[in-house]
Amino acid sequence: MKDIYDVIIIGSGPAGLASAIEAKKTGAMDVLVLERNSEAGGILPQCIHNGFGTVLFNKDMPGPSYAEYFTDEAEKYGINILTDTAVIDMTPSRHVYANNIISGFIELKGRAVVLAMGCRERTRAQIRIPGMRPAGVYTAGTVQRMVNIEGYMPGKRFVILGSGDIGMIMARRLTLERARVERVVEAMPYLTGLRRNYVQCLQDFDVQLDLGRSVIGVIGDKRVEAVKTVKVDESFFPLPGTEETIECDTLLLSIGLIPENELSLKAGIELDPLTGGPVVDDKMETNVDGIFAAGNAVTIYDVADYVSLAGYTAGKNAAIYAVKLKNNMIAYRHPNMIKITCGYNVRSVVPQYVSPETLSATGFTLGLRAQTPMEKNVLIEILAGPTVIKSYKENYVRPAEMIIKNIKPNEWFCPGIEELSVIEIRLIEME
């Protein structure tokens, strides 16, 4: 095994594999992908539902097929994917330390590195559900893996907390495995996952959805016997007298995802508190030179295709960086990066920085999320100081659905734009 690579990619999910392929296509010679699971694809192999590939391939594919497209491509390009390998340490100088049963504890060096670790699920502790601590409280992704990969059922009667996509998809999956889904409970007054999943996974399978309710207690000494739910107000305060006890043996939590960035912190990478992921520029480069990031490690996406697209950007720029470094050239970062900030009703934005050069010459992909739903006649406004330099009409914006905009060269323009330090984005509802 070599120890120096042009590009090392951490994670072989939709972001990592796309990065690897694009890095190779761009001219990187040695590309290595490190994956902690025993097969490539990250979370995709357990996502046996469809909904993948609609943007990239105009096809509706299940997760494993989507992964297979990328692993086949990777093989075609001679990309080395090392599975069963967990990266446990990393330095700002791009030394990567990983653990593997066959190769042992290994130290590698990347001329460029792409962080594509994906995300993890929020847990019971983070929303502080009181009660006992019996068996039968699981996160949705864990149950998805148990059912779809390991082939076992963790329960017979489920209550699902959270109307996120994984939760709803699991409601359908568990019903198909002859379990009973007693209820999907959502604390928000609106759905937090995609509408299409509500129709296809809950409505079509007669699963009841309770909006504006939360779980306030777990009952059961050895195994879950019931959960207590209650109606909550806008500030999530329980409303007395609205308690309901639902008998079940499993509480499944689908209460949000958090970008996984413990390694990023070890490498000295700055994180954005709004996204939970690295602050990146339009090239998906972090504040540490030569370290790029893509996918759910950067911000939580709702469509895997956009994760792969971000991976392409990161992979391409990582390869350019690595090739320059190999030829003793200094990789260039524009001296005036413009910060993109969140204005009214914008929860987060990626990338957080864009160069004037990108705005005028190449264009880039912008992803943003709304803070609260706006259901009609929405305007996305791009501001330079007080001046609106561009606006986009949307029928609606919802926190569950990331808004993706492909910004063409000079689409955002105003005199002196290259001197700007900040561009603000806001969402407004027209009369």
Add this chain to the structure above:
Amino acid sequence: MGNLTEKKFDFIIAGAGIIGVIIARELSKTKNRILLIDKEADIGMGASSANSAIIHAGYDPIPGSLKAELNVRGNKLWEETASELEIPFKRTGSYVVAMGGTEFTMLEELYRRGITNSVPGLRILSRDEFLTREPLINHLARGALYAPTAGVIDPFTAVVAAAENAVTNSAVILTGTELKGLNLQDNKITGIKTNRGDFYTRWLINSAGVQADSIMHMAGVRPEFSIKPRRGEYLIFDASRISLNNVLFPVPTDKGKGTLVSTTVHGNVMIGPNSMEIDWPGSPDTTSEGLAEVLKNATRLVPSLKTSDVIAEFAGIRASGGDHRDFIIEIPQVIKGMINLAGIDSPGFASAPAIAERVMEFLIEAGEDLELRKDYNPRRVAPPCFHKLSHREKAELVRKNPAYGRIVCRCEEVTEGEVIEAIKSPAGARTYDGIKRRTWLGTGRCQGSFDYPRVIEIMSRELGIPVTEITKKGAGSELVLRHTKEKEAV
């Protein structure tokens, strides 16, 4: 902790909490045959599994009480015990923080009590001196009583390590074994009845914690005495968000030592407990009100504690003796062959080695031969903890045993090698929670989401049982109920 052909013992210890395992360890050094039983699926599942993890200095108990004497002595003995058994133990020192003038005068009272109890090194610190030692403390603090001998311990490892050492020295441990009755002859204990059949013994040592009273009543001892279990709730904080230098107590009240703010041996800030009498049996549960109370009390000492940084909450149980506020440590008069250890609430953990020492003294007085075996081994070697090793040591470990090359818990970086070790060790784990307590897997940010399927697979393989028999904490807590595609009526 399973098969047993031997039915005759010199000592049977009922209850494998910290008191039971430390006594088992002491007795296992002698020529006697020792059986330690616990009704739960693992050792240390009761009060020892969820507590403040503090080795108190001993200024708090009333002078002249067993608690005062055994706390100070136990604190001293832990030094050697922890070192022999490789238990994480740090003498951090502790501070009782006075928030106003009245509380400050109470520090002096506490100081005098500590001196009477022979607590070494006590000192009252001025506000300024204290603030330099703990910058996160509420700046309204008037001063603090400093006790340098207080420390923090890993309570899970403490129980496991003592039990492993006892087994190494030929003690037998049976979990899932509940004492159902006593066999008596001429008012002397000759054996016990359990769900696994009868066992002969010359002595029964009752260290059953919350159920110590019911065993006493079986023997007709102290029929008026009853354990009043008290629940304490705790919160644990993300180590990357907040860290403290010290163990901080409020000024104690009639109700107890109050809600403390401390740092575990793993580096996480921990706050708690509150104190609430609860019904038994059943697991103690956490409540929104209780956790809010704990947080309110703790922020009085450290205002910067934030709920958004909480990574885990739990509730523990203390086997309090109700109106009988001191420890009960006795060879009762009304029956022969019994030692009762009851009402062992705080400072029980701190006192444990001294309680064991006291039990040995009682047995010698009763004419028992406790001469040490020549071949006894006082040491227990801690298994490798992958994430604490240097890069070089990690490489070396994986080279020797490739099972350490597979990470099964991503947050705490626990490897398959450590899980196998936890199962195969002398008092090995048989439950998911048992592995968690021994390896610390599943305790981090993802709280087990990543490791569950992996650990289930390893347990099934190593224990040779189907996945549907893997439990979280014993029968009835199965993690997986059936395979997919199995026909079954719902």
